[in-house]
Amino acid sequence: MRPSLRSLTDKFYTAFAIFAFLILIIPLLHIILSIIINGIKRLDLELITSPPKSLLGSGGGILHAIVGTAMVVFIAMLISLPLGFFVGLYLAEFAKGKFAHFLRTLISVLAGIPSIIAGVFAYTVIVVVYGFSALAGGFALGIIAIPYVARSTEEALGSVPMEIKEAGFSLGIERWKVVLFIDVGYAKSRIIAGFLLALARVIGETAPLLITILGGINIPSNIFSPANAIPLVIYQYALSPFRIWHNIAWSAALLLMIIVLVINLGVRYYLKIKAIY
Amino acid sequence: MVSVLGKIIRALKKILRMDPLEGLSLFFSVILIVVVLLFMGSMVLYSLPVFEKFGIKFIVGTEWNPRKDIFGALPFVWGTFITSTIAIVFAVAISYGAAYFIVEIAPPKLREFLSSVIELIVAIPSVIIGLWGIFYVVPLVRDFLRPLFLPLSFIPFLSGETSGYSLMAAIIVLTLMITPISTSFVKNALESVPIELKEAAYALGATRYEVFKIVSKPLTRRAALAGIILAYGRAVGETMAVVMVVGNTPNISLSLFNPGYTLAAVIANEFLEATSVLHISALIALGVILFAWSLAVNALAILIMKRVRIS
Numbered sequence: 001m002r003p004s005l006r007s008l009t010d011k012f013y014t015a016f017a018i019f020a021f022l023i024l025i026i027p028l029l030h031i032i033l034s035i036i037i038n039g040i041k042r043l044d045l046e047l048i049t050s051p052p053k054s055l056l057g058s059g060g061g062i063l064h065a066i067v068g069t070a071m072v073v074f075i076a077m078l079i080s081l082p083l084g085f086f087v088g089l090y091l092a093e094f095a096k097g098k099f100a101h102f103l104r105t106l107i108s109v110l111a112g113i114p115s116i117i118a119g120v121f122a123y124t125v126i127v128v129v130y131g132f133s134a135l136a137g138g139f140a141l142g143i144i145a146i147p148y149v150a151r152s153t154e155e156a157l158g159s160v161p162m163e164i165k166e167a168g169f170s171l172g173i174e175r176w177k178v179v180l181f182i183d184v185g186y187a188k189s190r191i192i193a194g195f196l197l198a199l200a201r202v203i204g205e206t207a208p209l210l211i212t213i214l215g216g217i218n219i220p221s222n223i224f225s226p227a228n229a230i231p232l233v234i235y236q237y238a239l240s241p242f243r244i245w246h247n248i249a250w251s252a253a254l255l256l257m258i259i260v261l262v263i264n265l266g267v268r269y270y271l272k273i274k275a276i277y
Numbered sequence: 278m279v280s281v282l283g284k285i286i287r288a289l290k291k292i293l294r295m296d297p298l299e300g301l302s303l304f305f306s307v308i309l310i311v312v313v314l315l316f317m318g319s320m321v322l323y324s325l326p327v328f329e330k331f332g333i334k335f336i337v338g339t340e341w342n343p344r345k346d347i348f349g350a351l352p353f354v355w356g357t358f359i360t361s362t363i364a365i366v367f368a369v370a371i372s373y374g375a376a377y378f379i380v381e382i383a384p385p386k387l388r389e390f391l392s393s394v395i396e397l398i399v400a401i402p403s404v405i406i407g408l409w410g411i412f413y414v415v416p417l418v419r420d421f422l423r424p425l426f427l428p429l430s431f432i433p434f435l436s437g438e439t440s441g442y443s444l445m446a447a448i449i450v451l452t453l454m455i456t457p458i459s460t461s462f463v464k465n466a467l468e469s470v471p472i473e474l475k476e477a478a479y480a481l482g483a484t485r486y487e488v489f490k491i492v493s494k495p496l497t498r499r500a501a502l503a504g505i506i507l508a509y510g511r512a513v514g515e516t517m518a519v520v521m522v523v524g525n526t527p528n529i530s531l532s533l534f535n536p537g538y539t540l541a542a543v544i545a546n547e548f549l550e551a552t553s554v555l556h557i558s559a560l561i562a563l564g565v566i567l568f569a570w571s572l573a574v575n576a577l578a579i580l581i582m583k584r585v586r587i588s
Contacts, residue, residue, distance in 0.1 A: 010484035020374025090302035112575035114514020120564040124319040176298030204402025207516035211548040231404045238408045253405045
């Protein structure tokens with residue numbers, strides 16, 4: 001039988017689909033492989049334990065940036081966890097009608113704002129007062145993390161079965177105790193997973209830090225001093241003309257990618273295990 | 278007057294009788310609203326000086342020269358527009374193909390794995406994509422794509438010399454970053470099509486592609502569109518990957534091989550060097566334009582998402 005035009009069209013689209021998939025997946029594999037291959041060279045103890053050194057030697061490490069990232073992310077979590085958690089809890093348990101709709105829309109808007117804009121905001125309210133500082137960077141990242149925390153908390157609490165809540169109410173327990181001890185207790189692991197994913201999301205943010213923490217090579221002494229961060233070091237070193245610094249940029253990228261992927265995979269694995277039981 | 282007072286008293290009574298946890302979480306929600314208002318308010322306030330001085334000329338002006346205090350945003354609006362638009366066109370074509378592959382062609386056992394690989398890719402920080410772009414995409418544009426398209430250089434979009442740092446490089450990097458997002462949405466939408474509908478079409482003798490074309494694609498159009506618009510929003514606001522490869526030159530040129538500049542990129546680049554009040558105000562005003570742009574894009578996505586029936 002001669003293949004009809006219809007089956008030819010079908011075959012053609014199959015070929016296109018395979019081609020499209022390869023176009024998508026091959027560059028992504030290339031990104032991951034090139035980061036591993038270029039980054040493994042300098043992923044050593046010196047990288048994570050020493051500050052930058054002169055170009056004549058190995059170029060030193062990125063300890064200043066690791067301390068800076070820890071500081072900035074800590075501040076971001078300090079801002080976003082309580083705010084995001086309680087807003088998510090309010091949406092899941094209490095909010096009704098137009099106000100709930102308004103709040104959800106607001107969170108969608110916040111989630112869709114380009115991260116650099118959060119940096120501009122942090123500039124206008126923190127940098128102009130305290131100067132370029134870890135605090136300003138942490139504030140910007142905190143703003144970015146809020147919608148993620150709020151959404152994951154709302155989803156986690158929404159997954160609590162009605163029967164469990166009703167069991168609590170039927171015992172005559174007050175509402176806030178039911179929500180806080182029964183609902184939050186039940187959804188605990190998913191809420192924490194949401195926190196971790198928000199952390200993984202902001203730890204790689206670069207753009208807002210670029211205009212708030214200034215960079216530099218010093219280990220920040222407090223939250224009001226300028227700082228550097230792992231993603232910012234990747235940017236600065238990538239643009240430099242020196243090979244030694246390029247190598248450090250690749251290694252810092254590998255380090256960052258490992259952190260982000262470990263958190264993401266860990267959360268996925270952990271939740272899937274939980275879901276079976 | 279009395280009724281207003283009564284309303285306030287009733288509201289106060291309601292708050293007093295409120296569950297303590299409800300009160301606490303409402304308090305945090307109000308704080309969030311205040312923060313967002315402060316966010317918009319402070320950005321508009323800081324951008325006022327430049328809008329006062331240039332008016333509409335700030336948006337349509339083609340010259341950006343901080344040393345002479347002349348600020349026109351059009352080169353950046355153009356760069357943002359051309360890179361994000363072309364990237365989303367590529368992304369849509371690739372994601373329909375890739376989603377069709379994952380849902381219809383790939384073995385079911387692999388489907389889950391492929392989906393999570395694509396979702397994990399979205400988690401890679403954009404500065405890492407930018408780093409990769411400098412060392413692999415920029416040379417690719419300079420040494421491979423430029424010679425490849427040389428016979429077509431009579432087309433304005435493909436004319437001129439290139440150092441590799443170009444709109445083209447930015448488009449490639451952006452496409453790679455947003456395609457996993459749109460693919461994920463299209464794939465989820467295709468998976469949500471009821472099997473009965475597909476089987477009915479197969480029973481009539483339709484081929485796999487025809488089932489996709491007649492049943493799955495029309496049914497999932499809205500859900501897929503919402504995801505595509507969200508991906509477009511990402512492309513508009515993406516900063517790091519673009520600033521590292523786009524060439525950072527404020528010109529309005531048709532050729533994709535020329536360097537360009539985007540709104541997000543110029544904010545990232547010039548903020549630390551800006552010393553004059555007007556320069557900082559101009560950069561924040563670019564932020565306001567970008568803010569409004571992504572707000573409009575997201576509003577559109579939310580509107581479409583609301584009307585999604587299958588998902």
